[in-house]
Ligand code: GLY
């Protein structure tokens with residue numbers, strides 16, 4: 001990446017018209033502008049938390065230079081790019097969210113003489129492309145980063161005040177041979193494990209993300225009539241939810257899954273080009289990502305007509321029972337994987353009682369019920385929808401649950417339309433119920449409990 005681009009690809013703009021560059025014009029466009037905004041903001045709320053996270057990470061890598069890239073713009077096609085989003089590890093360690101400048105780099109330089117156990121082991125510097133003045137051509141002539149093209153950027157001093165980190169021009173950043181970067185597996189693991197337990201700021205953001213998501217779900221329900229009237233009604237569902245995500249947050253935390261009818265049996269159905277028909281279920285799996293980049297991840301399964309059929313209700317209530325059983329065991333000290341095991345007990349029992357799974361011979365421990373739920377029950381949630389993904393198994397799946405952890409509980413049952421092991425009345429039914437849980441000192445709180453869950457409450461909704 002060069003100093004004046006925000007991405008790493010060559011683009012061909014030979015056919016775009018150019019900006020005038022005569023001296024006469026340059027003098028004219030560079031003069032007679034009012035003084036820019038140089039006001040320094042108060043430090044944002046996340047700044048102190050991010051400082052504590054940097055200290056905790058630095059303590060694990062004493063004497064080493066740590067380089068955390070925010071990442072550059074990703075090309076969509078030629079000179080158009082996807083909406084920028086910083087790497088989650090970068091955001092966690094800086095507190096910079098949706099307003100992060102593309103291509104920024106956080107460097108933790110080791111303090112000379114600091115040893116493990118010292119309060120401070122590194123000094124942080126945030127390198128970014130600060131705004132250019134009206135005395136350079138950039139502001140009007142650079143379509144990628146110029147103020148007339150993409151809007152104003154902050155100054156070094158403004159970002160330093162905002163995030164509480166020393167700042168420097170991106171052009172001053174020099175990579176070193178021995179730098180630890182996120183390409184280094186040990187460093188990526190440490191940065192990921194640092195996010196397993198959320199601090200007070202993060203927990204408040206998670207509740208806010210869930211609350212915004214709840215508003216989006218409510219709005220989707222008011223749009224069901226329009227959805228049933230459109231050829232691609234699932235797009236109505238997606239569009240209405242995603243509008244709320246843009247109104248209350250940065251965007252969605254992952255592509256919205258708006259799956260009506262048998263599409264619900266496709267776990268990550270994001271094409272969303274199907275019809276929404278009365279008599280079918282709608283599985284909506286969606287989450288608002290806030291400007292801080294924290295996201296919710298919630299699923300509700302709704303009878304489009306407003307009433308479950310008896311078999312839809314039977315499946316729904318089995319999934320709800322699995323979710324409630326799993327949540328009931330959550331408290332500090334249990335294994336993360338126990339939550340899944342608890343949900344699976346219910347799924348196993350129900351599918352056996354309904355006569356769907358084969359009779360077991362003595363000693364046969366094949367998990368036949370997993371044919372109808374191939375995914376896991378829980379994953380950590382935070383800046384990433386599948387948060388802490390690089391954490392070691394012994395810290396994650398086999399890890400012990402601690403207060404401040406946030407994860408989903410999301411059992412489901414999916415009977416594919418062509419599954420000959422189930423009676424016809426089950427085929428094409430897919431149900432998932434997904435809630436976002438925070439572990440407390442003696443149990444857990446369901447952040448999404450306010451979104452209707454019981455079959456009766458969902459019908460009333
Ligand atoms: N929405 C993806 C998941 O539930 O994990």
Ligand code: MN
Nearest residue numbers: 297408410434
């Ligand atoms: Mn999930």
Ligand code: MN
Nearest residue numbers: 285297298434
């Ligand atoms: Mn989900």
